[in-house]
Amino acid sequence: MESIPIREITIQGIAKQAGVGKPTIYRWWDTKCSLVMDAFLASAAPQIPFPKTDSVVDALKEQLRLVIKLLRGPSGRIVAQMIGEGQSAPDILKKFRERFFTQLLAPARTIIERGKKSGEIDKNIDMDLAIDLLYGPIYYRLLVGHQPLNDAFARNLPERVVAILKTVQPG
Numbered sequence: 731m732e733s734i735p736i737r738e739i740t741i742q743g744i745a746k747q748a749g750v751g752k753p754t755i756y757r758w759w760d761t762k763c764s765l766v767m768d769a770f771l772a773s774a775a776p777q778i779p780f781p782k783t784d785s786v787v788d789a790l791k792e793q794l795r796l797v798i799k800l801l802r803g804p805s806g807r808i809v810a811q812m813i814g815e816g817q818s819a820p821d822i823l824k825k826f827r828e829r830f831f832t833q834l835l836a837p838a839r840t841i842i843e844r845g846k847k848s849g850e851i852d853k854n855i856d857m858d859l860a861i862d863l864l865y866g867p868i869y870y871r872l873l874v875g876h877q878p879l880n881d882a883f884a885r886n887l888p889e890r891v892v893a894i895l896k897t898v899q900p901g
Contacts, residue, residue: 736766736811763815763822767829770808774800780837786845787896790864791888793838798868798887802879806872813873835861842895851895863891 739762745752759765778796783789801809809830816823842860845851851860867887871877 736763736808736815739766741765761822763812763819764825766808767812767826770805770812771829771833774805775833777805778834780841786841786848786850787892789841790838790845790892790895793841794864794868794888794891795884797834797865798879798884801868801872806879810872834865838864845895852898854898855895860895863894867891 741752741755741762744762744765745755748755755765759768777800778793780789781792783792800806812822812826812830816826838861839857842851842855842857846853846855868879871879871883877883
């Protein structure tokens with residue numbers, strides 16, 4: 731199914747399809763992007779859980795593969811559109827960071843902390859740097875499009891990033 735670009739979606743169209751009036755939609759969502767974000771998160775979040783494993787490294791690798799798999803399809807186009815919309819409307823980008831990244835990053839932070847305590851991850855690594863190392867390359871490829879989010883990337887990125895996170899840095 732081809733997704734409709736966010737710019738072409740209207741609250742009136744959503745209300746009509748849902749069989750309600752526009753005020754009902756606005757009672758729950760202040761903008762169409764907020765509605766799209768909530769719909770996206772409701773469908774995407776269950777697809778990118780951290781697996782329940784004893785190994786933090788294995789959980790990180792598998793979750794990264796799931797994120798790549800999710801973002802290489804229609805979900806990736808939705809994310810790219812939301813980020814694109816946010817370039818001219820900073821409030822949209824702020825909401826996107828608050829909603830999407832909070833749901834994605836809060837569990838990642840917990841897993842990384844667990845890995846630091848168990849010794850699977852360098853205990854001195856900066857948390858924000860670790861998050862950027864894990865997810866930054868995915869979003870770079872998604873938004874810049876210089877290389878695909880393909881199977882080779884899904885195999886190689888998790889291995890390489892986890893190796894970096896495990897490396898004990900001097901100092």
